[in-house]
Amino acid sequence: MEKEERSLKTVLMTVTRKLAPDYVNCKSCGRRAVRKVWQENMNICPFCGRYQAMSADQRLGLIFDPGSRQDFNSDAGVRDPLNFPGYSEKAKKLEKKTGLKESAVTAFGRINGIRVVAVVLDTRFFMGSMSSIVGEKVTRAVETADREKLPLIIFAASGGARMQEGIHSLMQMAKTSSAVQEFSENGGLYISCLTHPTTGGVTASFATLGDITLAEPGALIGFAGPRVIEQTIGVKLPKGFQRAEYLHKHGFVDRIVKRQELKEVLYDILKLHEDSRGGFAEDIRKGGQG
Amino acid sequence: MIRESLMEVGRINMQMEELRSKGRAEDDQEMLDLSMEKARLLRPCVNLTAEDKVFLARKIERPHIDDFIKALFTDFFEQRGDHLYDDDPAIYGGIARFHGIPVSVVGHRKGHTAEENVAYNFGMAKPEGYRKALRIMDQAEKFGRPIITFIDTPGAFPGIDAEEHGQGEAIARNMARMSSYHVPVISIVTGEGSSGGALALGVCNRLLMLEYAVYSVLSPEGFASILWKDSSRHAEACEIMKLTADDIREANVADEVIPEPLGGGQENPKRLYGSMDMAIEKNLSALMAMSPGELLRDKRRKFRGMQ
Ligand SMILES: [Zn+2]
Numbered sequence: 062m063e064k065e066e067r068s069l070k071t072v073l074m075t076v077t078r079k080l081a082p083d084y085v086n087c088k089s090c091g092r093r094a095v096r097k098v099w100q101e102n103m104n105i106c107p108f109c110g111r112y113q114a115m116s117a118d119q120r121l122g123l124i125f126d127p128g129s130r131q132d133f134n135s136d137a138g139v140r141d142p143l144n145f146p147g148y149s150e151k152a153k154k155l156e157k158k159t160g161l162k163e164s165a166v167t168a169f170g171r172i173n174g175i176r177v178v179a180v181v182l183d184t185r186f187f188m189g190s191m192s193s194i195v196g197e198k199v200t201r202a203v204e205t206a207d208r209e210k211l212p213l214i215i216f217a218a219s220g221g222a223r224m225q226e227g228i229h230s231l232m233q234m235a236k237t238s239s240a241v242q243e244f245s246e247n248g249g250l251y252i253s254c255l256t257h258p259t260t261g262g263v264t265a266s267f268a269t270l271g272d273i274t275l276a277e278p279g280a281l282i283g284f285a286g287p288r289v290i291e292q293t294i295g296v297k298l299p300k301g302f303q304r305a306e307y308l309h310k311h312g313f314v315d316r317i318v319k320r321q322e323l324k325e326v327l328y329d330i331l332k333l334h335e336d337s338r339g340g341f342a343e344d345i346r347k348g349g350q351g
Numbered sequence: 352m353i354r355e356s357l358m359e360v361g362r363i364n365m366q367m368e369e370l371r372s373k374g375r376a377e378d379d380q381e382m383l384d385l386s387m388e389k390a391r392l393l394r395p396c397v398n399l400t401a402e403d404k405v406f407l408a409r410k411i412e413r414p415h416i417d418d419f420i421k422a423l424f425t426d427f428f429e430q431r432g433d434h435l436y437d438d439d440p441a442i443y444g445g446i447a448r449f450h451g452i453p454v455s456v457v458g459h460r461k462g463h464t465a466e467e468n469v470a471y472n473f474g475m476a477k478p479e480g481y482r483k484a485l486r487i488m489d490q491a492e493k494f495g496r497p498i499i500t501f502i503d504t505p506g507a508f509p510g511i512d513a514e515e516h517g518q519g520e521a522i523a524r525n526m527a528r529m530s531s532y533h534v535p536v537i538s539i540v541t542g543e544g545s546s547g548g549a550l551a552l553g554v555c556n557r558l559l560m561l562e563y564a565v566y567s568v569l570s571p572e573g574f575a576s577i578l579w580k581d582s583s584r585h586a587e588a589c590e591i592m593k594l595t596a597d598d599i600r601e602a603n604v605a606d607e608v609i610p611e612p613l614g615g616g617q618e619n620p621k622r623l624y625g626s627m628d629m630a631i632e633k634n635l636s637a638l639m640a641m642s643p644g645e646l647l648r649d650k651r652r653k654f655r656g657m658q
């Protein structure tokens with residue numbers, strides 16, 4: 062009898078767990094809400110308003126007109142130039158878990174009808190770190206925007222360099238910066254949107270080279286990590302240090318944009334540039350001789 | 352580890368220097384003994400580990416940018432500050448002549464004493480340092496001077512003011528601007544080339560490395576502590592990171608390795624300067640034969656091909 066009771070309890074518990082909604086715990090206030098509620102709220106905590114990371118799919122879904130998304134270069138998977146122990150295995154595991162082959166997702170899409178090239182770094186894959194393939198995909202996206210004369214929008218999020226790729230990771234900083242420079246010289250519009258966290262080699266390359274720089278509320282943005290700085294100088298860091306609001310105050314971010322307003326703000330910027338005198342700028346680039 | 356034998360060599364160098372200054376004939380035998388002992392101690396240096404090379408790359412006696420400018424250039428005119436905010440002593444440079452040709456020269460600055468190193472912040476630049484370098488290099492592009500950069504840094508300085516003044520932007524801007532120059536750019540990693548702080552002076556047509564210099568995404572200590580949460584696995588990190596000059600050449604990032612005297616440049620600086628002079632001369636004349644457009648395309652192609 063006692064035994065039966067126990068097994069009945071187990072069955073009941075399993076059933077309840079299965080039927081129970083999937084919860085998400087807020088990393089900031091600790092309160093939990095049903096996953097569906099989080100997602101409908103664009104991954105913003107319904108209680109305290111903290112921003113949680115968005116997947117590349119969610120991000121592109123937020124800004125693109127329905128049905129307008131067209132991915133490119135989506136087959137490229139992780140390279141392992143140093144034959145780093147355990148690296149390929151970890152990459153395979155992450156691919157299985159996230160459905161991503163690398164952290165960078167590149168796509169065409171429309172924002173209220175205006176066609177753009179967009180790049181999203183998905184932090185679920187090696188914290189959005191800069192690998193050889195991430196650098197290559199970002200570079201190709203910049204070149205594609207250049208070739209097709211489209212505006213470029215990059216949502217940066219990165220833990221920094223992909224350590225497992227050594228010097229190959231470092232060189233991607235030069236490769237992507239060089240591509241952005243050429244795109245810029247040819248008159249391309251690049252909107253950089255910094256999301257939590259943007260650090261290290263991504264901060265020190267394409268992420269800080271936008272014509273317009275936006276940031277998400279509360280995002281950590283910096284070159285050196287706060288712990289490294291604290292250890293080096295032995296001083297407590299000021300409140301809000303390296304947060305989006307801090308960078309806005311110090312003049313490295315043009316505007317902090319809430320997710321609810323993101324698509325409209327992007328559209329406004331795109332429209333202002335579309336209506337600018339592109340032909341006139343072209344004449345200036347050709348030497349202003351006319 | 353060659354640390355102990357090199358310390359012994361350092362002591363012998365001092366003794367030999369002392370005997371030489373006395374200039375007495377009766378010391379000749381002792382001089383001979385000392386130089387034989389030195390040669391014996393340096394013998395293991397023909398076969399160095401990656402960790403040995405990291406040690407040599409950071410050695411305080413190793414020749415630095417001040418020494419290179421004195422030995423390889425004439426008419427040096429130092430340029431100070433970014434003319435925006437401040438002067439950063441971690442970056443040193445200006446205009447000079449190489450074999451009579453006006454060039455712009457800039458690099459990280461390290462010292463030979465603890466005091467000098469504190470003054471130069473160990474070669475760890477702040478945004479104003481990178482912007483000072485940019486000012487020097489932009490003028491080179493304006494006046495058609497070739498650019499020669501010397502890379503030797505543990506990385507960009509991690510500090511509150513550095514972050515507030517846009518450390519990331521400063522490094523990114525240097526790389527972007529360097530990629531668009533039409534003048535010849537030669538970069539030489541002379542000691543430790545660590546992280547974006549090194550690359551901020553390294554977008555070039557030709558990348559040369561001294562034989563015992565290293566180039567890496569991060570310091571081996573930082574690498575070990577990030578990947579393994581254990582900074583004591585230093586030797587293992589040095590090995591696995593593939594950061595020696597030969598490794599970097601193998602990875603098609605460096606174009607050429609400049610040989611060093613046995614035991615490192617500090618053991619025979621004159622010979623080192625001779626090799627550097629030859630390497631710069633050879634690469635510079637090849638680049639100076641190219642048109643501005645070719646030089647731009649050459650550099651863009653080089654970095655576009657980085658895998
Ligand atoms: Zn919350």
